[in-house]
Amino acid sequence: MTIIVTEGAQPEEALEYMNRNWPAWAEAMERRGGRRLGRELDHPPTPATVRLRQGRPLVTDGPFAETKEYVGGISVFQARDLDDAIAAQSGNPVNRYCPFEIRPFPDGLRLGPGAEAFAKGDDSAGIPWLLSAWVHRGRHAAATDPALRGECRDWREDLLRRGRLVLGAELGGPETAATLRWRDGETRISPGPFLDIDSRLAGIDVVSCRDREEAVALAATHPVARQDAVEVRQFYTDPGLGETLDAGAEPDGSGGEPAKRPLEDA
Amino acid sequence: MRAAVGEGAAADLGPIFREEAGRITAALTRRFGDFDLAEEAVQDACVEALRSWPGAGRPRRPGAWLQRVAERRALDRLRRRRLELARHPLGFPRGGDDRLRLIFACCHPSLSREAQLALTLRVVAGFTTAQIARAFLVSETAVAQRITRAKRKIVAAGIPFRVPEPPELDQRLGEVLAVVYLMFNEGYLSSGWERAHDRSLAQEAAWLARLVARLMPQQPEVLGLLALCLFQLARERARFSAGGELLTLAEQDRSLWDRRAIEEGEGLLDRAAELGRPGPYQLQAAVASCHALAPSWEETDWGLMVRFYDRLAELDPSPVVRLNRAVALAHVAGPEAALRETEALTTQLDGYHLLHATRAELLRRLGREEEARVAFGRALQLTLNPAERSHLRARSGTRP
Numbered sequence: 001m002t003i004i005v006t007e008g009a010q011p012e013e014a015l016e017y018m019n020r021n022w023p024a025w026a027e028a029m030e031r032r033g034g035r036r037l038g039r040e041l042d043h044p045p046t047p048a049t050v051r052l053r054q055g056r057p058l059v060t061d062g063p064f065a066e067t068k069e070y071v072g073g074i075s076v077f078q079a080r081d082l083d084d085a086i087a088a089q090s091g092n093p094v095n096r097y098c099p100f101e102i103r104p105f106p107d108g109l110r111l112g113p114g115a116e117a118f119a120k121g122d123d124s125a126g127i128p129w130l131l132s133a134w135v136h137r138g139r140h141a142a143a144t145d146p147a148l149r150g151e152c153r154d155w156r157e158d159l160l161r162r163g164r165l166v167l168g169a170e171l172g173g174p175e176t177a178a179t180l181r182w183r184d185g186e187t188r189i190s191p192g193p194f195l196d197i198d199s200r201l202a203g204i205d206v207v208s209c210r211d212r213e214e215a216v217a218l219a220a221t222h223p224v225a226r227q228d229a230v231e232v233r234q235f236y237t238d239p240g241l242g243e244t245l246d247a248g249a250e251p252d253g254s255g256g257e258p259a260k261r262p263l264e265d266a
Numbered sequence: 267m268r269a270a271v272g273e274g275a276a277a278d279l280g281p282i283f284r285e286e287a288g289r290i291t292a293a294l295t296r297r298f299g300d301f302d303l304a305e306e307a308v309q310d311a312c313v314e315a316l317r318s319w320p321g322a323g324r325p326r327r328p329g330a331w332l333q334r335v336a337e338r339r340a341l342d343r344l345r346r347r348r349l350e351l352a353r354h355p356l357g358f359p360r361g362g363d364d365r366l367r368l369i370f371a372c373c374h375p376s377l378s379r380e381a382q383l384a385l386t387l388r389v390v391a392g393f394t395t396a397q398i399a400r401a402f403l404v405s406e407t408a409v410a411q412r413i414t415r416a417k418r419k420i421v422a423a424g425i426p427f428r429v430p431e432p433p434e435l436d437q438r439l440g441e442v443l444a445v446v447y448l449m450f451n452e453g454y455l456s457s458g459w460e461r462a463h464d465r466s467l468a469q470e471a472a473w474l475a476r477l478v479a480r481l482m483p484q485q486p487e488v489l490g491l492l493a494l495c496l497f498q499l500a501r502e503r504a505r506f507s508a509g510g511e512l513l514t515l516a517e518q519d520r521s522l523w524d525r526r527a528i529e530e531g532e533g534l535l536d537r538a539a540e541l542g543r544p545g546p547y548q549l550q551a552a553v554a555s556c557h558a559l560a561p562s563w564e565e566t567d568w569g570l571m572v573r574f575y576d577r578l579a580e581l582d583p584s585p586v587v588r589l590n591r592a593v594a595l596a597h598v599a600g601p602e603a604a605l606r607e608t609e610a611l612t613t614q615l616d617g618y619h620l621l622h623a624t625r626a627e628l629l630r631r632l633g634r635e636e637e638a639r640v641a642f643g644r645a646l647q648l649t650l651n652p653a654e655r656s657h658l659r660a661r662s663g664t665r666p
Contacts, residue, residue, distance in 0.1 A: 081426040082376060087434070104424055175415060176423040178376030186437065189375035 014097040021093035032088060037111075037119040037167060038075030040236040041130060045070050047233045048212065050219040057220035064134045064231040065197050071233075072098055074130070074204065076109060076167065082178060090180055090187035100180040101194040105169040107149070110156050112165040114208055123237055126208030128166055129215040132231045133203045133224035144173065151223040152203060159207060164218065168205030199228070206235075279319070283312050284473070286329045287392040290336050292364035296427065298340055301389060301417050307340035308332070308392075314339075365390065366481045367427040369474075372416075373442040374425045381416035382445045388413050390477075391470050401452065401467045439482075443491050443547060446474050450495050472499055479534070486538035490548030493534040497554035500527035511660065512653035516563035528558045549578040553590075568597035585614040589621055601631040619648035623658060638662075 010018075029036060047063045063070060079085035085102050089095060118128050133152070149170055159165035177193040193201070202224060209215040212234070219230040287308050294304035311332045325331040372385040387393040387401070395413065399406040419425070430438040453467025472495040479485075479492045504522035507513055535555060538548050552574045560566040575591035589611055596604035605628045608621065615621040626641035642662030649655060 079424075081424040081428075082374075083426050083428065083430065083434070085424075104422065106422060172422055175419050178423065188437075191376050191378045191381075 010097055017096060018093045025091055025093055028091060029088065034078035036075065036077040037115055038073060038077075039119060039121070039128070040073040041071060042234040042236055043072065045233060047231050048216055048219075050216055050222075050225055050230045050232060051228070052220055052225040057216070057225070059216055059220075064132070064229050065195060065199070067195060067197070069099075069194075071130075071132070073236075074206075076105075086178065086180065086187075086189060095180055095187065096182045099194050101177055102180065103177045103193075104172040106172050106176075107153075107170050109167060109169040110160065110165065111167050112160055112163075112208075114166050118166045118206060118208075118235075121237065126210065127215075127237070128206050128235045129209055129212075129218075130231075130233045130235065131168075131205045131207060131215075131219050131222060132201055132233070133205075133222060133228070134199045134231060135202045135224060135228045137198045137200065148223060155221065155223055156205065159205070159218075164207050164209070166206035166208055168203070168207075170203040171201055174200050279312075279315065282328050283315075283332075284392060286332050287312065288365050288368070288390045288477075289329070290333045291389060291392070292368040293333065294336060294340050295368065295389075296364050297337075298344065301420075303340055303343055304336075305389070307336045307343060310339040311336035364427075365477065366429050369442055369478065370429055370438060371420060371425055371427050373438070373445045374420070375438070375441050376423060376425065377416055377419060379445070379448070381412055381419075382441070383449060384409055384412045385416045386445055386474070387449070387470070391474060393470070439485060439487065442478065443487060446471050446478070447491060447494075447547070449474070450498075454498055468495070468499065471495065483537075484541065486541040486543050487545040487547045489534045489538040489541075490545060490551045493531040493538070493551040494547055494554055496527045496531040496534070497551060497558050500524040500531070500558060506653065510653065510656075512657040514657075515557055520562065523558070528555075531555065531558065544577065544581075546578060546582045549574050549581070553578070553594075566597070568594050572598055585611045586618070589615060589618075589624060593624055596628060596631075601628045604628055605632065617648060619645040619654070619658075621645075622648065623661075626662065 045063060047061075049060045049062060049064045051058045051060075075089075077085070077088065079088060082102070082104075089100055089102065092100070094100075114125055114128075117123075117125060152170060156165060156168045159168070174193045177191075179190050179192065179194045181188050181190065195201075205222075207215065207218055209218060212232070215232050215234075219225060219232045222230045224230055290311070291301075291304045291308050294307055295301055298304060314335050315328070315332060319325070369386065369390055372389055373382045377385070383402070384398055387398050388395070393401075395406050395409050399409045402409075429435075450468050450471035453469070453471060472492070475488070475492040475495050479488045482488050500523050501515075501518065503524070504518040504520065505513060531551065532555060535548065535551055538551075553571055556567050556571045556574070571594040572591060575587065575594060579587050579591060589608065592604045592607035592611075595607060605625065608625050608628065611621060622641045622645035626638045626645060629635075629638035629641060639662060642658060646655060646658050646662070649658070
């Protein structure tokens with residue numbers, strides 16, 4: 001299952017709340033067990049959108065969907081079922097301010113050797129980029145088409161062989177999504193994806209690349225780019241690197257200012 | 267299920283099928299992890315019962331008979347589909363009542379309200395697609411699609427078949443009660459124009475409320491909802507005149523009210539009160555009980571009712587609650603005070619016919635005839651329900 005966190009700019013008290021309550025939640029997640037990987041995306045977002053037209057990559061600066069809110073981060077974790085996933089995430093202090101969308105990976109998740117380092121915020125082996133495959137609603141059949149899904153799997157395996165894949169998977173359709181929002185003092189669950197737009201998020205991949213140019217070139221080889229679009233975004237890289245993002249590690253107790261809002265657990 | 271019952275001949279088997287079908291469907295769904303399979307098998311068993319019972323006589327334990335046959339049919343169907351026997355793809359936990367799990371899965375908050383309603387009616391109450399389509403005035407195809415999508419979502423999104431535990435239980439139970447109450451209201455007084463009321467849907471909702479109350483007797487809001495349904499259904503025979511006109515509580519012949527239902531409702535409210543956790547359904551039922559217990563309109567305990575509404579408004583500060591409170595207040599503090607209360611609601615409830623109807627009544631009592639007529643007119647514009655329309659026309663003194 002994955003969580004897609006969406007957010008606008010956060011006010012000061014929100015950041016303060018998240019930082020203060022983060023350790024307790026991270027500890028609870030630690031006790032819960034199971035593998036968890038996740039990370040915050042660049043803020044403000046600086047995406048590129050890649051489409052393949054007449055065999056050539058057509059790159060536009062800007063997000064795939066022009067919306068006020070945007071995906072602020074991803075989290076991947078194991079859950080028994082939807083209620084288990086909801087229970088795990090509804091205590092997340094970030095959810096107090098940002099809606100979460102939960103979706104399953106029906107075909108499982110492909111993990112590369114760099115997944116752990118990625119979740120810890122350790123980018124020494126390469127900068128991680130998020131490639132989001134967006135398929136237009138008119139081509140929903142394509143999104144669930146076994147042939148296209150098979151192509152995506154092959155593409156992913158090839159990335160893995162070339163040492164580029166951090167993690168990646170096809171997502172369950174929008175009908176499998178549930179969105180969590182904090183309202184009136186409790187977590188409310190509503191049906192459907194967070195973004196109500198003409199396209200569906202069909203899959204996500206985190207790839208390791210030298211720079212943006214390389215990430216965009218890689219996105220152009222994504223099977224979905226042929227007919228639809230692949231959005232390229234950078235993950236947030238903590239200058240202090242890895243310490244606060246690793247929720248499993250004990251805080252160092254130095255009393256130093258938390259480097260930043262810790263969005264994700266490792 | 268009722269689809270198999272046919273309209274007339276074996277109608278007396280209807281209650282048995284209704285009572286048993288949901289339970290058996292739930293049990294088979296748990297065992298085989300397949301909604302459709304379970305439903306088809308139960309359907310088969312009902313057809314089989316219709317064929318063999320009239321000749322061979324009704325078995326001593328019809329429920330056990332139906333379950334045995336349904337299980338056999340499910341296995342036959344599985345064999346035919348060359349699936350492994352008794353597989354558990356959804357990993358259902360054991361113990362407890364299966365129907366309760368089924369209800370919570372059907373009313374999961376990650377399903378849309380329409381999907382929750384359709385799925386609950388289909389899977390738990392055993393409605394046919396055609397019956398659901400009629401009840402909600404939508405096409406059968408739309409209902410079928412809605413149900414198929416919802417079922418697919420339950421599997422694909424991993425919605426569990428489990429009764430949630432605290433702290434989630436309150437919110438999830440709220441979803442279940444909202445679905446049942448919506449179903450009840452839809453049946454009791456539909457907003458569409460084709461039928462003034464659909465008794466079967468309201469009865470069905472009350473049956474569901476009773477089922478949940480039986481399975482969760484320690485939940486006071488469940489008892490409250492069942493009491494509320496009973497108080498309203500108790501007035502069923504008195505709500506319409508011989509000519510089909512909707513009658514107000516003031517006009518109804520109270521000797522037609524179903525005393526047994528009212529007594530049961532009172533008992534439920536007492537039990538709920540003992541649990542010491544008041545909630546919106548209990549308070550709405552308490553208001554309904556003020557009416558149910560009053561020998562006449564004039565002798566209604568309006569003061570007590572206003573107090574119930576005050577408490578209700580604390581829990582649910584919606585404008586509709588405030589409007590209802592204003593109606594009761596008119597009897598305690600006079601029409602002028604009540605009219606002032608409604609003034610504050612005119613922007614929020616401008617599209618709600620009962621706001622204008624209430625204002626019209628209050629204005630008339632204050633002798634402001636012209637304003638009253640305008641308000642009646644506005645109320646008329648806003649409702650399509652034939653019984654309500656003719657009632658409003660009669661009150662405003664205009665002819666159709």
